[in-house]
Amino acid sequence: MQLIACPWCGPREEVEFSYGGQAHVPYPDSPAELSDEEWAHYVFFRDNPKGRFAERWNHSAGCRRWFNAIRDTATYRFERVYRLDDPKPVTP
Amino acid sequence: MSPRTPGADLPDHPDLLWRDTEPKRSYDVVIVGGGGHGLATAHYLAKDHGITNVAVLEKGWLAGGNMARNTTIIRSNYLWDESSAIYEHALKLWEGLEEDLGYPILFSQRGVLNLAHTLQDVRDSVRRVEANKLNGVDAEWLEPDEVRKVCPVVNTSTDIRYPVLGATYQPRAGIAKHDYVAWGFARRADEAGIDLVQDCEVTGFTTDGDRVTGVQTTRGTIAAGTVALCAAGHTSVLTDMLGIRVPVQSHPLQALVSELLEPVHPTVVMSNAVHVYVSQAHKGELVMGAGVDSYNGYGQRGAFHVIERQMAAAVELFPVFARAHLLRTWGGIVDVSPDASPIVGRTPYDNVYLNCGWGTGGFKATPGIGSALAHTIAHDEPHPYVAPFTLDRFVTGALVDEHGAAAVAH
Amino acid sequence: MAELLRTSPLQAWTDTFARLPDPVGITAEPFVATVDVRLGTVGPEASAALGVDLPTAPNTWVPAGTGRAVWLGPDEWLLTSSTETPEEFEARVRAAVLPLGGSATDVSAQRIGLRLTGARVRDVLATGCSIDLHPRVFGRGSSAQTTLGQAGVVLLALSDAADDFLVLVRSSFAGYLADWLLDAALEFTTTPTHDR
């Protein structure tokens, strides 16, 4: 069971958090103008890399804030967490 | 005291399973992924279609992924027509598989109970049972007292937190020995001349327009007429190499096993509400699965609190399990699609076929998808059983949503 | 007509709590006027308007007038008052934060407080709380939104000796948490107390 560092509350047990999938997938500006395929990609398609992944997490049992994290999906190690208003970190 | 000899009845393995082969430079068909689906597809390519210039590429050891890690439950009592069709096709093949493979796979049709704990569970269960009947899938609804008859150790008391209100029952469902199934397929494929190549990881693809011409591997580039992707949890790693986006997410799914115990549990019990499924394998160990871990993961391990919660559910449902011992835990990687149904069929590349998104259903589908995918490859045309599971359905919205009822009623 | 009687979700537990030995004391603290405050930026105006310096350090609480101000999140606090009625309290706080783009909601009945006092209550909490409750780490003024057993709680340290805590729990979970605490305390009670 991991410790996840909530940007606000600090390290807490994994069980206090809920997962939000891939980060930086904005809601389209004008969905009406998207093709069915483009819309489907927004609704259903997410990256699924083995390795570094920018994800959304929510400290659901704590401050209920959403935040982003760079996590390695192979080792599960959190490389960093950052607030929603922070830019996506450039990772080597 | 006369010694019981659990497992003494287990059959001996054949003297040769498969050759340890070097890959050739070129094959008519290259199957990426030496798990159950890849091996079954190879077997049926040879058996049903006489296609044997085939290689199965496995990055690790044969059938070492989900095939070696699942809880071996086999059933076909799915809700939607499309799902029950392919799983029932699989179940019928399971029923003849031992003869087909000439290999003792210990297929035991001991039945599967899916417990209902809330009124909505009951509605959903009856709905599924009635649908199964009309689709020709054996299914019945059991009241609690009938549940107790089928599996006496289930706690059917009414004063537990979530009393058992009944269960669906599929008598023809059951379990099999996962390794033996994989080895049976592997042995037949090997006998047919198909090359099973281990420690051969795919590192890329050589493409020419809308065709894939070669598969680059850690053991050299292999030319391929047709490529079939059967990599389950690692599918995205391959499709990323091809620039194909596939809506699957890989999640850890944990399982565990107890010590050998005298027979107490004659069937298979699943309870989605409290997230546990249990069977007692041939030698007597209790085999259990838990819920899928929530986050994406390729680590073949999950968080222990999932196991703890599952143990609580197990002891709640089966009080006599209290002092059974957890011997070993492990994790697999399940590739889950948005509608919890598989994605099988064509890709943007003319000669590449996709088979993924089976989630927790992969093992039970093994012979079914193997034969249907082989047919699809042989005729270059999706078999009717896989036709509904196109990638395209996420665009049109024609999903096959096996999530079942989502919310809780007023 | 007689005035309306108030009832607490833990009324039925009163006697059981009363029988607990000192090392694992539990008492219910119902009927506390409480307001959930949301405010983007806290500065002098906020303090002036509210008459309270809202704590900005995560996982803390401070005394605030006749009550407390508990940090719940970067823009969320719980304020309590022991002198005002819930509706008076909400009205006052709302009037104060509204001009600052904030909001205030009466949540007086949303949660109920369980006061845990005694030498062993830290051990009781440790059976179901993953927060480090060591007095050096979680002394007076510390707070945490976390889970206790399977209930979401707001946990406040009221002393520097880890022997005085306030647990705020959703009212509908109060009965569960009370039973859970009594069960956890069993080891420290000479006679079983969760006989209800």
Add this chain to the structure above:
Amino acid sequence: MTSPFRTPEGGRIDRSATVEFTFDGQVLRGHPGDTLASALLANGRHQVATSVKFGRPRGIAAAWAEDPGGLVQIEEPFPEPMLLATTVELYDGLAASGLPGQGRLADVPDSARYDAVHSHVDVLVVGAGPAGLAAALTASRSGARVALVDEQSEAGGALLGTDDELDGAPAVDWVAAAVAELAATPDVLHLQRTTAFGLYDDGFVLALERRTDHLGAAAPKHVSRQRVWRIRARSVVVATGAHERPVVFADNDRPGTMLAGAARTFLHRYGVLPGREAVVFTTNDSAYDAALDLFRAGVRVQAVVDARPEGSPQRRAECEGAGIRVLSGAVVTGTQGVERVTHALVAPFLDGEVGAGSAIACDLLLVSGGWNPAVHLFSQARGRLRYDATLGAFLPGEELDGVAVAGSAAGVPDLAGCLADGQRVARAALGVPAVPSAADDRLPTAPEPVVPTAPLVLWRVPDPSGAEGSTSFVDLQRDATVADIARAVGAGLRSIEHVKRYTTIGTAHDQGKTSGVLTSGIVAELLGVPVQDTGTTTFRPPYTPVAFAALAGRDRGRLFDPERVTALHEWHVAAGAVFEDVGQWKRPRHYPRPGEDMEAAVLRECAAARTGVGILDGSTLGKIDVQGPDAAVLLDRLYTNLMSSLKVGSVRYGVMCGVDGMVIDDGTVLRLAEDRFLVLTTTGGAAKVLDWMEEWIQTEWPDLRVHCTSVTEQWCTFPVVGPRSRDVVGAVFPGVDVSNEAFPFMTWRDTTLDGVPVRLARISFSGELAYEVYVNPWYAVAVWQRLLDAGRPHGITPYGTETMHVLRAEKGYPIIGQDTDGTVTPHDLGMAWAVSKKKPDFVGKRSFARPENHNPLRKHLVGLLPVDRQTVLPEGSQIVEYRTDGRLPAPPVPMLGHVTSSYRSAELARPFALALVKGGRERIGETVHVPVDGTLVPVEVTGSVLVDPEGARRDG
């Protein structure tokens, strides 16, 4: 009666007391401090069990968890399957029996308590042997928060099984002093009988403490029997020691065959002689200590058989000085005997070739093939292992962040080295200089270690019997032999994982503690590859087996999952309510009167609501307070219909969809002010909808000036329903003009009752005239009582969820989650009217434009009326085309949809149902068939609104 094999003195047992126990029905005696194994050996009993597959006699072969032989079933005080006799502490009344392969579960529930405790430390030390104690002392002396856990009943580890000295005194004296010092140091948690069984990310270790097992029947009932410690440590020091490795030879499973170090432990710790005449077979120096110790204790040591060509010169001298014969360059090739070794077959051994052998009589055959560091936890932490060809063992192969291995677990061979290593590792964990400056951190002086003669790595002795190793056991617990491994390799298997699965080696109770490395070695030999390449199978948690109940902990029975209740729960109970689980909530389903079944009760409750007045506890409905200048904007984006146009003081029903356009929740919205709404959700959807709102606000629309707060438990909600509801509400709240003109449908009003604020809303989920009463739960019981009192003249009737369902179904109001299943759009529900055409966008809108959403065969929510006016269709029933012959064709039979809700209607005086039917709205008026228990029930498809379609009743 003194046990025949008990030494006259010595050992750490309490000889002043006697413990009586039963094994295989035989009453035996031992002493406090014994394990079941030591007590059996003291009574001259080696055979404990019979093997799983061949039923061969099996005995005690080691002294702790690595023993592959001594599996027992506990019978008394409570049945527990498959424990090792070596790990069961003896207590009065213990009854056990040898276990033939399978354990047996009790047929009654286990009444023992189990719990868990969270702990946080700077340094966790696993293992209280020399290295672990040194580490713990070092860490504690620095003032760090320390936990020391050890699986044995007392600290000391390997020292308990030797007569080693420290500072010129028995090492166990130093152990006692160390334990005392730790006990006196604040913030040190020292737990014996506690096995660290899992090491997870970020220094998270799970350890099982056996708290009362050793007390037997005397165990206090209110103390947990076993406790799972959830320890979060900044650094973990793994000082778990090493397991002695056997050498495989023919008939090496015969009782009386034992690891050499184990014999020393039985002698020194338990005062037990495992035999009278011993042969010692070794490949390294360590077994000589066993030979000499046993000799001094009076055992006739027939021979030390050393596989090394030259043996060990200095140890040989020691033995010969004692008159012990040492055979170098020799091996044990097999054993004779039936239930106990009678002879060891010894033969010369040169360059892997076995010469002609001879039998040496013995009742004890000690074996040592070297030592395997217990790297399980390190490996669980995904630490890479490195094969050491000199030791023939796998060692930690890398430094891990926050996990360090110390002492013999890291391959350190001698006592002095282990002490120093424990200190070094602890200091590294604390980030202080490796060399202790403070004198108070000194460690005891151990005797100068003798430089050992290099060991010989020998996995197996060739089987001269011609049986090709078919009785040379690698995994005794699985009856798996060298021959089995040979067959696996012969079958083409190359991966150690395949071999394991083919032979089942390593999958039994001990998870391969002794057999794992042997298998790697033998497979490597057979394949002719380096052992490093073969590797080991993965070490997985738990290190030793853990009872299910221990992991379940206290989450059992009523604490399995929280029961959420409303402020009125006690009233419902007193009123005889039958409850329904809705999520975690307990909701009254109906209130049967004496002699009433549910159908009767529900018909009565329905009739009351339709003809008089009924009252429901609707407090479980989710409630969200939405505040801020942009509150209306948020709701417009999340609901399919327009909320911004709602007037203050009014109420509107709304539907919410996911981005995929499927309905996820519905409910009413009260506009409290221009900038404030009260949003009601379904009971099950409450948390989901609040999270949904927060997710959109935080992740997509941070610019919106709006805040959402859950007020689900801030308001109790009582719908007062029926033609007489106006009279009741009017009577209780005289301050409110409840007339339709002053208080129209879908509006709300605030009032007070004895100064307590109350909100009334004209909302109807039944089609009847109805008022929802909102009040702070503190006053809920009182207000509920007032309503009942005022309603008594009108026969006010409390009703439950079942009646609520019937009433709403008669009006065609869907229940999200019952009449929908995540594949249903508002249009499917016939709620196009609730989907705004004006709004440019809202969540889900774009999905409505997908091709599938325009499929004429989408399922629509419609009503069904069984033609026979009798049959209550089972909910979940499937619907098929009408069959003129009235018979079902052979499967597959195309399905049109299914019954989502079905009830008997008092109002209609007939059963009815709601259903999702393909193209349903176009089928209204048609008759279709519903298979029920093998017969086809004809039903008419109707609109979904069956009662008061024109809505005449809602205003009374």
